[in-house]
Amino acid sequence: MRIPEHKLDEIRQAADIVEVVADVVSLKKSGQGFTGLCPFHNEKTPSFRVNPDMGIFKCFGCGEGGDAFSFVMKTEHVSFMEAVRSLAERYNVDLPEEDSTPEQAERATRFEKLYEALRFAANWYYQQLKHHEEAEKARVYLQKRGFTIETIRVFGLGYAPPSGQALLDAAVQEGIDESILLDTDLVKPSSKGEGVYDSFRDRLMFPILNPSARVIGFAGRTFDENKGPKYVNSAQTDVYNKSQVLYGIHLAKSVIRQEKQVILVEGYTDVMSLAQHGVKNVVANSGTALTREQLELLKRYSNRLLMIYDADAAGQKAMVRGIELALEMGLEPETLQLPEGEDPDSFVKEQGQEGFIEHKRKNTEDYIxxxxxxxxxxxxxxxxxxxxxxxxxxxxxxxxxxxxxxxxxxxxxxxxxxxxxxxxxxxxxxxxxxxxxxxxxxRNKLRQTRTEDSGPRTVSGASQAEGPPPIQDEGLPLDPSAEISDSVTPSKRRPEYERRLLKLCLEHGAWMVDYIYQYVYPSFLEDSQYREFFELLVERAKRQEPIDRSTFRAFPSSTPELLATIFMEKHTPGSRMSERMKQNRFDQVDEVMEAKSTMKVLVTHYLQRLKASITTEMSEDKLPDTRRQELVTMMREAQKQLNTLQSTAAEHCFENPAGYDPEQKRKEGFSYTPKPRKSS
Structure with missing residues (x-):
């Protein structure tokens, strides 16, 4: 199903990029935007930026960027359509009805199917808890534990019937493929070699959700500890890794930010009891030893960590290990010990919210x-x-x-x-x-050296370009066909001057594209994605189609990510400074002079790459004499143009656009209005 463009625009307007990103990243105000630790790579110093005015994000460490749609796609591993549906549902935007045909279901991505199967299972287990006859013991158990109907609903508790195929039959009837049920560990293959059976049977079910409130797995509690382990968790799948998730994080994350502290406990029912009694900034590490990945997740929301573990030897050992990891990760760990024989669940039920908070205030200890x-x-x-x-x-x-x-x-x-x-x-x-x-x-340096030594070795210079296409001896502008292979001068980072050039085009529109295109051809750009985008701008300018930021935000695929790269600055002025710059004409930027400076740098780099490519080809032993002579001529012309650029000020390297008066800037602040286009 293709979603109408006006609906996508409606979602973009409704979706708060800061709110969407804050589900995953702990953001701090910085200038006119927000900063935080990038969720796409490990870092200690924040290089991740969010610009709410443009509705985009960008990491200056790993290069990831985009809009709200692409952020959901990357963090939740879903398709564009699923990201659109997720944001539309979150911000109450109605989408056209979708016909659930087999063909459309087949086109859905695998991750969408996994999430859909897990969501179905969670709802099905919840309904079984409410209505199934065998679930009476689960209902009695929860009632004795003091959990309210509302708490059961909020945490989505359920019941897995003892039948070995109850969930399987219901899911298949719903149209969920058996292979998807296997891939989510909702069912397991039979040890007899034929068929499958439900993974959870006769257990109280705790759905486990990620920070975006999507079901990713389950924990099942038995009612008869003689029949197996007390708790059984979903096996690791493509969407669930026990060492990377925290129980209750989807409910606690906003409260953690408000309280500026996260309380870490051991059990599922500890989280539920504390939340039921008003202590909601609490999560559990779900019966597994605390991991770096879990601490990374917590660090998105707060650096302050209060650990409440059992007072027995195992609990204290886990607490000590947790403190070590937390310190290494840059968190601020504290501990709270409850009276002997108590756990958070029993203590808060007996003492209530006020009693728990008072005990926390008096007995919280720093780790030393x-x-x-x-x-x-x-x-x-x-x-x-x-x-x-x-x-x-x-x-x-x-x-x-x-x-x-x-x-x-x-x-x-x-x-x-x-x-x-x-x-x-x-x-x-x-x-x-x-x-x-x-x-x-x-030790870390030695460990890193060993890791590097054990890695694959590569031969420097093994892949070389065969040589550049010929360049016409015409002076600037150069032949647009003279494109240099990216492999001649590999670059780890995109050229900043190429980014500035595209930003100028998008900020000032078709007249700026036409002006730059007089001197810079797409082939001059080193970065392939920048080059393709500049080609698109040139074509749109020729067809007199809109060229602005909002137009390209609506483009599919990687365009929003490219816009984030083009527009996001690593260091931006604050709101006061920006306002002052707008009011002070001497702080305003002369876009024509900026274009000239950028073009000078870009063409200079192009000529230097061209020379390097010519030198590489001339070093070949079996190069024909005619081709060698062509290359000598090309090298001479490239060097001549390079000398001219390097010895001439940027404002004199290129002619001014029609209607531009350089004295205007000096006298009263720059104001350039291009001549009206002639209708073709």
Whole structure:
């Protein structure tokens, strides 16, 4: 089904790019936009930018960019159509009815089918909990645990009947393919070699959702612990990885931002009970050891982490490991221990929201205080040698903190906490932490070297261009057919001057495209995607079609991503500075002079690449004499034009467009109005 263009525009206008991105990234105001840690690659310093006025995002670290549609597509691994449906549903935009024909279902992407199957299963399990006769024990269990109907609905709890094919039969009847059910681990192949059976049977079902509130997997709790493990989780699939998800994150993320703190617990029912009693900034790591991926997810919403684990040995060990990982990831971990025999579920039911908050206020410990208390309770501070080991362990822990200031503050805290039995000044501790940091860096460097050494080796220069097409001896502008292979001068980053040129075209429209095209041909651009886009602009200018930002935002495929690359600046002025620049004519940019400067740089680089390509071809042994002579002539002409460019100011390298008066800028601020087009 093709969605009408006006409907896509309606969704674009309704969708708040900041709100959409904030589901996944913790954003901070910066200038006229927002910044955050990129969700598409690992980074410690934010290089991800969102511009709400343009409705686009861009990462200056990995290069990803686009609009709200492309962000949903990339983060949720769905097609364009599914992203459109998701945003339309979220922002209450009605879409045309879609005929559910077999052909259209077949065209749907695999990820869409996986999500659809999981969503169906979650709804089906929920209905079984409400109506199935066998679900009475589940309903009684939840009632005894004190969970309200609203809590059950919000968390989407369900029931898997004991029959081995109940879900399978319902899903197949709904038109869901058996292979999709296998790929989502909703069913498993029979050990007898024929047929499949439901993965979850006679269990209380906890659907697990990603930050965008899409079902990605399940956890099932048994009612008879003699018949297997208490909890069984979905196996790893293309949309579910247990080590990368957190239970309840879709409900807690906005509250975490408001509270500027996330509470991490161990169990599903801990999350539900706390949320039911008004403590909603809580998630669980779902019975798995805390992982870096889970902490990366939490870091999107807050750096402050309060860990509440069981007081037994296993819980304390998990807490210590969690603290180490959190510090390495740049988070600020704290701990809270509940009274013996209590867990978050039982404690909040007994004490209520106020009692829990009061206990949290009085008993929250920083990680240094917590770890020293553990050492003292285990008798490790009574012996001199044990005290040394405890301090050494804490020094090693502090060395993992990536931020130098945070590390210094933590070292000072360690000094104050251990001074009573350690003595001396804080200098020794700071020196010990610095030495541990140096050792850690050396280990990481060695590990990285080993990884690089074990990687594949490549031969430099193995792939060379065969040589450039001929260039006409006509001076500037050069022959538009003289395109140089991208492989001559491979570039890791797109040329900034080419980005500026395209931005000028989009900001000022057809007259700017016509002016630049007098001196710059598409073949001059090194980046292939920029080159194709400039060709498109030239063609649209010839046909007198609109050339502006809003027009190209409506284009499908990779165009919105390209617009993000073109328009997003790494450093932008704040709103006050921007307003002042608008009011001060001396701060306004002369677009003609900017175009001339950009063209000079671009043509200079083109000529340098051309020379390199000529040199490569001339080095061939079996080059015919006639071709060699052609190349010598081409090299001489390219060098001549290069000398002219390098010795001439940009404003004199190219003629002014008709109607442009350079004195106008100096006297009263630049204002250029192109001559009206002649109708063809």
């Amino acid at each position: 205080t917590y770890l020293l208390r553990l050492a003292e309770e285990s008798g490790r501070l009574t012996s001199m040698h044990e005290r040394v080991h405890v301090i050494e362990e804490l020094v090693e822990l502090l060395a993992a903190i990536p931020d130098p200031v945070a590390r210094q503050v933590a070292t000072q805290q360690l000094h104050q906490s251990t001074h009573k039995f350690r003595g001396g000044s804080d200098r020794e501790l700071h020196a010990a932490v610095d030495a541990s940091v140096a050792k850690r860096q050396q």
